[in-house]
Amino acid sequence: MAKLKVVHYINQFFAQIGGEEKADYPAELRVGEVVGPGMALTQNFKDEAEIIATIICGDSYFNENLEKAKADILAWVKEQAPDVFVAGPAFNAGRYGVACGTIAAAVQEELGIPAVTGMYVENPGADMFKTQVYIVSTKNNAAGMRDAVKKLAPLAVKLGKGEAIGASSEEGYMPNGVRVNFFEKERGSKRAVKMLLKKLADKPFETEFPMPDFDRVDPNPAVKDLAHAKIALVTSGGIVPKGNPDHIESSSASHYGEYDIAGVMDLTEETYETAHGGYDPVYANEDSDRVLPVDVLRDMEKEGKIGELHHLFYTTTGNGTAVASSKAFAEEFSKKLKADGVDAVILTST
Amino acid sequence: MRLEMGHIYIKDIQFAAESKIEDGILYVSEEAVKAVALEDEKIKSVSFDIAKPGESVRITPVKDVIEPRVKVEGRGGIFPGVIAKVDTVGEGKTYALKGMAVVTAGKIVGFQEGIIDMTGPGADYTPFSKTLNLVMVCEPVDGIKPHDYEKAVRFAGFRVAVYLGELARELTPDETKVYETCTIKEGMEKYPDLPRVAYVQMLQSQGLLHDTYVYGVDAKKIVPTILSPTEVMDGAIVSGNCVSACDKNPTYVHLNNPVVHDMFEQHGKTINFVCQIITNENVYLADKQRSSDWTAKLCKMLDLDGVIVSQEGFGNPDTDLIMNCKKIEAEGVKTVIITDEYAGRDGKSQSLADSDPAADAVVTGGNANQVIILPKLDKVIGTLDYVTKIAGASEETLREDGSLEVELQVLTGATNETGFNKLSAR
């Protein structure tokens, strides 16, 4: 059987070009070359796969020339047409981890070629991309290379062959929110007794089903000068321009709305409505200010109580309890709000 | 309480003129067991069949699975308040026929479920592919109400199991195990340094085909109480439910409750296994609150350090599970919960209908929505007609080549929430 073809992505450091001083090294394709960690990968591929090309890119270069680097690399990968794309492992190198995640996700998403990477669980790239591509969990430094490629290589081979991927605990990737069945060595009751013994002894134990995200974020400092502050409105109450031009779904929306209210002094029955299916919409349709208080904030803007009302508002129909679905949207529009110099947000929910 | 369990290993089951157990072979007089089943006039006819591990046989729709036992010493009899008179059980000597089960089948409602495959991929998931099964399919008299039919089949299974258990009364067990619990004071004195641990078992209690009985009492009507864990080995708890077969406890699981056995394994070594606490899963929310309050209260009154909580069923029991966990943890008692998941066919949906940060130690029996293809098998005991109408199946389930495309939900005991199996998920 022919070997699977692999394209491998690494940074300037692992290509032995140099450290931080060489981080601006532009993206480069080396066809037919196996570089650095590619050797260890090749050994672990046994006879099932081979690296046909290595792509090297400096970490700063990648992040500072994101669009160009991404486009160049995608073009090269497309041309090489591998069965699977491997990035890293990046261990605890933050920018390298983000680059590995970004490019692996892009290869998978845009070229339809399965991709896998590896990094330390606290690498910022892990949280950003673990639900998009398989990320093998590694130690926090390159001393963990042997261990990392032992998991990375077989997973890459499986992905390349299009085989079913087992549970995260079997394959060594970070839990990605997709639940996969598998058979444990011991029955559930025995595992429960062992878990209880550890918990009783205050020893670390690992739950088989982590509860949904209950983490907390510390409050930001208060707004100092309200009279000069730019305030933005966000709502989970689904307020949209009349006719719902972007077709925001009535529940668990697949996208969010961004609407310009420059010059809008009051939301009226003729101009705005709610797309939300999570409550009786009659009152919000009559007067959307009941959910998104544009009228009042315009008054306050005029009176000089607040600096200005941001000209864009953001809207989704995620209800209060469906945290997961709206998280990604919020991450995205929060970046925009930050970039637009918004000082504070009023978020209204039903 | 001290219970001696004598295990008699059954190597084969055969139909014969006379019922007896000889050299590990169970000979069953079809005529005799039929007579036992037909004692109830609501049952019109019954047929018996034998299904052995590895055979190309599918049993469906399964109602209950029961291990035959006999009480040879001590108070009471097997299935107190149901078959035997009401008397406290759990001490003395009991024999069990190991490696076999009585399986009851019969169409009580049209969407009933419960498949046991004796071979193929389905056999990997249902624990009852590994037992020699004496299957009884019961047909009711005409015009019977589902309530009456359910009860008739439930009791017929217990009668037959007790009849078979009786055959072992004079035998010498192949193996004997002793299970002994202490009274509260004894335990404190005997194991002063061991953590005090109990098993909290939640019992399905919602309505027809969703019920459980404790000493014959409908579990809907109990308030949480404590048992000696040996009581369940004599049949103190029996199953009256079979809808959503993957995560319901057949009577076999109550008799062989794995949490009870694995806790006994550690009893006196790493833990002091104080008792079993039983509670219910009612539909009415105030009942849920009362029961979880009481369960937490009992944990506190018993000065427990830790508990394992097991769930039974899908959906609203998630609320009971989380209430129990939260309230028990709030009493300072460390908690591990056992559940299963409904994460959707793609594994991406939220697995439970409730959650709380206090539930930080969870054992899972796997995702019941996982799709599995069950190949056509040579023989069907019961009828496939109903398979197309069971949970996780549909009229479209039966594929052209005779195989079935179903979710794990339909396989009896596949994602059991007492930790009976090795299946898990991450």
Added chain:
Amino acid sequence: MKKNYMIITNNPLVPRKLNDEYTVAYMDISYEDVLKEVRNRIHEGHRLLSHPLSGSVKPNETPYKSVMITERREAVDEESLMIIENAIQACRKFVFKSDKYKPEVYEDFQIIDWTLLESAVASADAW
């Protein structure tokens, strides 16, 4: 005397089983729409009395659902709200097949839904 609770249902068996002491809002709507109807009423201040995911027959499998709520309106009850939202979410993870059974099976679905509700009625009437 009228009971101090009401039942939202799409199970035609329920109004036939309960006499006029009971307030039954029967609607010919889907399982999920029954849950949404209940949710709207919770928003108006009614409180859940029975669990909306009663029973082990899955949403999208059985077409029938009966839920008991308080007759009286008070402040919005947080617990009721969480339970009903989670229940509506849970509906969506099951493949829809409530319309794929043979006609005689629907009667059985009705009976099971009724017995689940009946157990809640028994508990409610014990007060």
Added chain:
Amino acid sequence: MVKEVERAGIPVVHICTVTPISMTVGANRIVPAIAIPHPLGNPALDKDEEKEIRRKIVEKALDALTTEVDGQTIFD
């Protein structure tokens, strides 16, 4: 959603009818609203009265934004 805004470094106030849910989703500055179908309004009142009520809630929200908090706080 509120957590992501906070995480991005922007102070945020959550106006929400059922405040315990706001606590659950991790809001730090919380202002109670009127009712689920009309969090910042009351159709039983006439327009001016209704707007007055809305203004009070928004004022409370702005007060919350200008107040330093140490963990989750409900501004009743």
